[in-house]
Amino acid sequence: MSKFMDVHHGMTGISDDQLRQAHAADLAIQNEEGVVFERAWADPESGTVYCLSEAPDAAAVQRIHERAGHRADEIHPVPLSV
Amino acid sequence: MSKFMDVHHGMTGISDDQLRQAHAADLAIQNEEGVVFERAWADPESGTVYCLSEAPDAAAVQRIHERAGHRADEIHPVPLSV
Numbered sequence: 632m633s634k635f636m637d638v639h640h641g642m643t644g645i646s647d648d649q650l651r652q653a654h655a656a657d658l659a660i661q662n663e664e665g666v667v668f669e670r671a672w673a674d675p676e677s678g679t680v681y682c683l684s685e686a687p688d689a690a691a692v693q694r695i696h697e698r699a700g701h702r703a704d705e706i707h708p709v710p711l712s713v
Numbered sequence: 714m715s716k717f718m719d720v721h722h723g724m725t726g727i728s729d730d731q732l733r734q735a736h737a738a739d740l741a742i743q744n745e746e747g748v749v750f751e752r753a754w755a756d757p758e759s760g761t762v763y764c765l766s767e768a769p770d771a772a773a774v775q776r777i778h779e780r781a782g783h784r785a786d787e788i789h790p791v792p793l794s795v
């Protein structure tokens with residue numbers, strides 16, 4: 632398992648409810664790919680959402696996000712953290 | 714206090730020690746601007762570093778990062794989180 636930070640653009644105006652629903656949609660199916668979504672942060676003004684996860688690989692993160700209806704624009708492995 | 718995600722580009726090859734030293738340099742002076750740096754994640758391959766903080770405003774985050782020697786390329790308020 633590795634840690635990933637993925638980024639979604641174009642989410643301008645996202646609400647707290649929409650962020651929670653999107654995160655819940657990921658959590659509902661994440662086990663099928665061995666992914667654990669840990670946190671997500673959103674900037675409604677710039678339309679940016681950051682998601683932190685643990686996963687076997689970036690493709691597994693993307694498969695869950697795609698099936699949940701919100702494909703990630705960037706997925707970066709973040710092997711280092713403090 | 715608001716939550717911010719800032720992003721540094723061009724940090725290709727950053728090591729675990731370098732990330733820890735950079736974070737420690739922020740922590741050493743963050744009180745002077747009322748900033749609390751919480752976490753940081755790095756992708757040495759793409760050279761991207763993400764920092765999560767609580768701060769009075771984005772300018773305060775930037776002042777600490779600049780004085781610590783690593784100006785942020787982007788600073789996004791992230792008022793929503795799950």
